[in-house]
Amino acid sequence: MFRKLLVPMDFSAAALEACRIATELAQSGGATLWLLKIIEPSQETLNLEPMMALGAQQMFHDLDEQLLDANHTRLDALAQTLRDQGIPVETTVARGHPQDLVCRLAEDQGVDLIVMGSRGLGAFKQLFLGSVSNYVLQHASCPVLITRAPGSEPLN
Template sequence: MSTEELIEQIKTRPKTEIRCERILVPTDGSGQAFRAFREAIRLAAATGAELTLLMVVDYDKTVSAFERVSLSGYVPAELKIAAYRFLADLMHVVPEEIRAHTRVESGDPREIIPAVAAEEESGLIVMGSRGFGAFHSLLIGSVSNAVLQQAPCPVLLCKGMPDDWDEGGACLSGHGGT
C-alpha cells in the first residue's frame, strides 16, 4: 500500500468518539496538582465526564514518628478536616455544569489512588507530576510513577506550574505541554 493510499484510507475512516464518564483528580495542593485540576476541568467539559477530587492524607509524611508513638495510634482528625476544607474551596473553581464530588482517604497515595480509581470505575486519572526524574524517584519513590504502574485506567500526567499556562491552557513559557 502506498503512502497516498494509506493517507486516503485514514481520511475516510469514520470518526470515533472518545468516551470518558469519570475522571479521578488526585491532589496534594501543589502547583502541579492545580495544573492537573485545570486540565481535568477542560476534559470534563469536553467529554461530559464527572470529576472526583481526591486528597489522600498520608499520616506517615504528615505526623512525625514521635507524635505517632505519643498518640498511641490516634489519627489527628484535624488533618482530614483540613483536606475536606481544601477540597471544598477547590470545588468553587469547578463550573456549575460539570458534575463533581470530593473524597478524602488516608494512607499511602501510591496505593490509595489506583484503588479509588478502580472503585469509582474511573476512565482516566489526571494528576500532577513534579518531574524529578528516574534517579530521584528511585531514592524517594514517585507517586505518579507508582500510579502509572498500578492504575486500572489511563493516566494523564501534567507537568508545569499553573502560572506557566494562560486561561485557555496554552503554554506561555515555551517548554511544551503535558
C-alpha cells in the same frame, strides 16, 4: 468519551494544572470529576511510643483531626468552584499511601481516566523516594494522563 475522571489533589502547581486539564476534559465531554486528597501517614504518628503519655496521644489525635478538617474544607472549596462552572464533582479525603489509594479508588469507582500531576523529582530522587505518578502509570486499571506544572523544565 470519558465519564469519570479522577484527579489526585495535593494542591501543588502540578496538581492544579492536572485539575485544570481535567476540568477542560469534563466540560467538553460531560464527565464527572472525582477529586481525591490523600493524607499520608507520618512517621511521627506511626511510631508513637507505646508508653507515651495520654496527653500527647490526645494532642496528636487533635492535630490529625484538624488536618483532616482543613483538607476537607480546601477540597470542598475547589469542588464548589468547579460545580459553579457546571461540572459534576465528587470529593474524597482519605488516609493512606497515595499510589495504592489512587489505583484502588480508580478501579473501585470505575474511573475512565486518571489525570494527575508529577512533581518532577528527577531520576536521583525517584530512585530513593519513588514516584507516585510512575507507580500509578504502571499499576492503574485505566489510562493515566500525567501533567507537569506550567513552566517546569523537562527531565533529562
